[in-house]
Amino acid sequence: MPPDPVPAPLAAPVPIAALTIEPRAVEGRIRIPYRWPAGRTAGAFLARLRDEGRLYGLRCPRCKQVAVPPRPRCLACRVPSEDWVAVGPEGELLSWTTAPAAPARPAEVWALVRLDGADTALFHRLLDVPPDRLRVGLRVRADVASPTVRRGAITDLIGFCAV
Numbered sequence: 001m002p003p004d005p006v007p008a009p010l011a012a013p014v015p016i017a018a019l020t021i022e023p024r025a026v027e028g029r030i031r032i033p034y035r036w037p038a039g040r041t042a043g044a045f046l047a048r049l050r051d052e053g054r055l056y057g058l059r060c061p062r063c064k065q066v067a068v069p070p071r072p073r074c075l076a077c078r079v080p081s082e083d084w085v086a087v088g089p090e091g092e093l094l095s096w097t098t099a100p101a102a103p104a105r106p107a108e109v110w111a112l113v114r115l116d117g118a119d120t121a122l123f124h125r126l127l128d129v130p131p132d133r134l135r136v137g138l139r140v141r142a143d144v145a146s147p148t149v150r151r152g153a154i155t156d157l158i159g160f161c162a163v
């Protein structure tokens with residue numbers, strides 16, 4: 001059997017750098033329902049948020065740092081953390097980013113907030129903070145859903161409002 005002929009190129013190759021490429025966006029919507037076990041530590045954090053409307057962290061027995069969201073082991077010391085500590089409800093804004101929303105709706109602002117009594121930051125939504133007020137160190141307060149609608153999910157924390 002003769003070997004397959006080598007196909008001739010259709011056109012001479014063009015280096016990418018020589019092309020003019022218009023920026024294009026492909027828009028769509030992907031909805032992916034999922035369910036995952038929260039685990040022992042996050043499960044306890046979410047149950048307390050649901051039952052008490054409060055936020056808790058875990059304190060490392062060695063370096064005493066309080067992690068929020070809680071971690072079963074200190075990231076620095078690698079020792080188990082089992083000392084639950086109430087934190088917040090106020091804290092300070094460390095960083096933020098804006099995410100475009102649907103047309104005619106204000107952009108969402110997502111932030112890293114270090115709650116009072118915590119040494120790490122929690123990522124969540126900022127609520128009704130005008131862009132001109134955004135600054136590192138802004139005092140914010142957790143807005144927790146009413147007890148009748150809390151269900152043990154991170155959405156029980158609606159977000160953070162400026163104090």
Ligand SMILES: [Zn+2]
Nearest residue numbers: 060063074077
């Ligand atoms: Zn530690």
